[in-house]
Amino acid sequence: MKAALCRQFGGPEVIEIDDLPDPDPAEGEVVVDVGAVSLNFFDTLIIRNKYQYKPDFPFSPGAEIAGRVSALGAGVSGVALGERVMAYIGWNGAREKAVVPAAALAPIPDSVSDAVASGLSVTFGTAMHGLCDRGRLAAGETVAVLGASGGAGLAAVQIAKRLGARVIAAASSPEKLEIARANGADEAIDYAKEDLKEEIKSLTGGAGADVIYDCVGGPYSEPALRATAWGGRFLVIGFAAGDIPKIPLNLLLLKGCDMVGVFWGSFTERHPDRNAANIAQVMEWCAKGELDPHIHGEFSLNETKAALEVIDRREAKGKVVVCP
16 A cells, blocks of 8 residues: 655655555454545644654654545444445554454445544534633623644634534635635734734723633733633643744633643543543534635645645645545
């Protein structure tokens, strides 16, 4: 089989396409013929050895896959050959065949494409966990999403709107904000040109946002925290800006607000049933046409390096998908 491989740490330029033996499933595992694999910002970190998980060489980027089951390991039940499935596997997705624990699989409805299904686990799973489990978002509240045009941000915009919230999208260009508006954002802030704190407060009548969904970090976190409402929830999602901010803790006291960590990967390990329920809800919304995940573009396996470069340059608007 063909695979996009990382054999040394570095940027997207280190990715090469090579042949590997077709895998055999062990007990409790299946082989999935990969129809689509979604890439995420953390894929640009894992190939640089800057992520909390450090796979052995050689490995493939790509944590989210969708495809058809082509082989069953011993002891596997409840899964049929040829069944369409999706799964979160951590890495080794950007290849023609992936070995997956059967327990990690979720079925894909006929009305949902592989490209869409492959992108639901991480960004939409994080949005559900962040906004519902950690953020306690209620209908009618206001959510400000930082980095609102990327895969993680757009998922939060769409989920927040589906839950009945008012959404303020914050991003770094008019083009990115237009994508966020097209996916449901009610208001938009260009934080490359506008004062983030003042704009959030202005759009909320001075009260501030009930929930901040921060995918960016860096210089934007503290201004957004200063624009959090009394009793609000500031959700720490990631640090796409590169720098991890140091927050003055007195702001939490003065606002009576919460700063909450959202670590979806650990959540899935500690509470797999709750995560499965969140993903099933997202899949149901997609199947009914009530949720339409935005795909930036689809790339061939040979174009995996180019796909990673799109994310690395902060150009992704929605999910970047590789189709082996």
